[in-house]
Amino acid sequence: MGLRVYNTLTRTKQDFVPRTPGRVDIYQCGITPYDYTHMGHARQYVFWDTVRRYLRWRGFEVFCVQNVTDVDDKIIAKANERGTSPAEVAAEYHEDFLDVMDRLGVERPDVFPKVTEHIQDIIRVIEGLVEKGYAYQVDGDVFFDVTRFPDYGKLSRRSPDEMMAGARVEVDPRKRNAMDFALWKASKPGEPAWDSPWGPGRPGWHIECSALALKYLGSGFDFHGGGDELIFPHHENEIAQSEAYTGQEPFARYFVHHAMLNVGDAKMSKSLGNFFAVRDVLRQYEPGVIRYYFASRHYRSPASYSADELEAARRAYERLRSTLDAARRRIADAGRTGASGRASQAPADDEASSAGSRGDELSKAASEAREKFIQGMDDDFNTAVALAAVHDLARSVNDALHSGSEVSSGGLRRAVDTMEELGGILGLFREKEEGAADSGLMDGLVELLVQVRGELRAKKEWALADRIRDGLREMGIVLEDTASGTVWKREK
RNA sequence: GGCGACAUAGCCAAGUGGCAAGGCAGCGGUCUGCAAAACCGCUAUCCCCGGUUCGAAUCCGGGUGUCGCCUCCA
Known part of the structure; x- marks a missing residue:
């Protein structure tokens, strides 16, 4: 049995079939850098980092694109507030993002495109949509006409009519339909602007992802990732734009949405101001603790952030690490004292000695853990099960270590290697040696x-x-x- | 108002038809000079009411509660 993934498009778990055999192409919605990266963001990127590591471990070539929305209303507002430029604001918080992601051990995407460096690509897509009659210009703005795209609503499973019934916002009277959305926004005085066939302006929110994904991955790539808050309107609109533009579907084969991280009963978000910046949490907890915390719950379940939960993760993580430390110490002791030591050098398959059978047990435990780990991860990236597999193995190691009988260093080494290998996929055990100057x-x-x-x-x-x-x-x-x-x- | 999720032990959390993973906390035991760590053991009428089935945490219907989206959002 291979990998199965929950696809928001079909609302079911499906067998994963890549566009290109042996290769996985991923597009992830990146951040808008107008404030510090918070734990909610970390959840997404830590999750996808694990996915990438896992898929590569399973033999896939993995290619990942992630955008940076470095021009947007919030960035402009913050820049005005501070009397600096939007570019400076975006650069500052983008730096913070890179810094904390590096520290969390999140690998950088293969392509990391900024919106401001791809204005021409974006304009080209908008032009195409206008030419094909999917978009119309009003004053300096360009809107997408949702009625021209019959499949509109297929991802979020709602029709424009339904949404109109419950609409809570007043509609821009220049739009043909209430659900039409901006592809290009005419600039107001003092705002960053780029020349376009419709006059100076900047891209709308949704079009960048379509343009960037199509540019770097082409139509029909494998995974499109993002928070479930983005299902509507963001991803719905991306699909409409992209499929209208290319005339091909699907835009992405699997939409994979992770659930939000809450604080108490409310979603953690920059706009609510109830967020915990990753840089602050990292002052108190090691990266591995944070990764453990995220791995211990399924990505599609809403999680509630609290200090107690991180503390519990810290203790659990400590437990795994002290097991590794103790096992490494035993292996080192065996190396020093040779066969006369507590741990013999006998290979694990030496069934004659008790050390050999202990080693066999550990080897067996290691392959069982590996199996359970794969089974969990193959089932819609169930990191909680994968983590449990590492814990199971740790218990076997501790049992062997404290049983008093001899342990073959072969079996022990195999168990330690497996713990590190599997843990490494989840981003655990990556802390550097304590290396402070003093x-x-x-x-x-x-x-x-x-x-x-x-x-x-x-x-x-x-x-x-x-x-x-x-x-x-x-x-x-x-x-x-x-x-x-x-x-x-x-x-x- | 419309659409969609979720409800499992003191807490966190897996589990989509066949004796309820894992972790944190607690209690008892083993080990220890005492500890710590570790190991073993204990702690669940799976929100409520019906239904389907030989069998349901899991499927169906109803109820209650919580959350998300419909507006910027990871």
Whole structure:
């Protein structure tokens, strides 16, 4: 069984059949940089990063395009407020986006087009639509005529009539139909403007995605991604424009929409002002914790952001990581002491020894985890199941590590490699080694204290030994006395 | 008003017909000088009412509640 994906176009899970065998072309709606990137954005890009990593791991070539809407009403408004240029505002927040995405381990798209650098491409599409009679000009504006596109509403499953009945906004009287939308907006004085056949102006909101997707991916690419808030009108309009322009359908084969991230009962959004900037959250939590948090729930379920939930993710993530640390330590010990150590060098398939059978169990656990992981991810990118598979494997590793019997480093290594491999697809375990400038001195001091405490323990001077442990704990250094000696780590 | 989602343990969260994953918190046990970590065990009438079925958290109908979209939005 292969990959199945929920497609908003059909409202069902479908077998994934790529346009080009062995290749997956993705278009994602990017951000409008007029404020800091928040956790809601992170949800989208972390999810798609995982999708890309997974598909590549499964042997696909993956190509991803993501736009940057660097000209828009909000950007202009912010620039006026500050007395700077829209370009400066866009650049500043685009930088923030790049920075936090890099830190979250989100790979950059293969093509990252800015709207302002593709005005001519956009104008060409609008011209085509006007020529074919799908769009009309009024004053300096150009509108798309939805009545000329009979399939309008096929994605969001609503008809223009229905929407008119419930419309809550007053309609621009110059439009032929209430649902018509702007392809080109005449510029007002002081606004950024580009020359066009209809006079100076700038692109409407929806047309950029059509123009950019068609330019870099062509009609009929595989995945179109975005938040479910974009189903209507944004993606509905993209489909109308694109299919009207090319005369081909589908514009995109699979529309994949992720659910919103809420705060309390309301959607996290820049316009509501109730957002948590990723850069702020990163001050408190490692990237892996944030990725764990997102991976632990399905992308199509609305999630509620809270400090408690991140804290729970942090502990769970810590658990996985300390398992990895302990296993690596055991492997290193085995390497140092050879076959006489606690972990023997016997290969995992040495069935004669107990170490061999332990190794076999771990090898088996590793392949079971791999299977469960694939099964989960193949089922509409169920990262929660995939994560559970990593946890299952971690339990097996801990069990082996603490069972007291010998463990073959072959099996252990296989389990550790699998944890890292699968976790890596979810973006876990990517934190760099602690590498602060003063950490050399810090590490030395802690080591010294740990050694002294070890000597105190040997003399059964428990009170003093405990004082060192408690004192370090208060400073965020946690000591654990394991069978092979005391280990310490920073609490993060 | 129209369209569409969702409702699973104290909390978060998988699960689209066959004994209810995983995590956080809690309790009991093992291990430990004591801890920590880890492992084992315990904690669910799957929102309510009907229906279909040998069998339903899962399918159908009704109800209640929450959310999203219809306006900028990831």
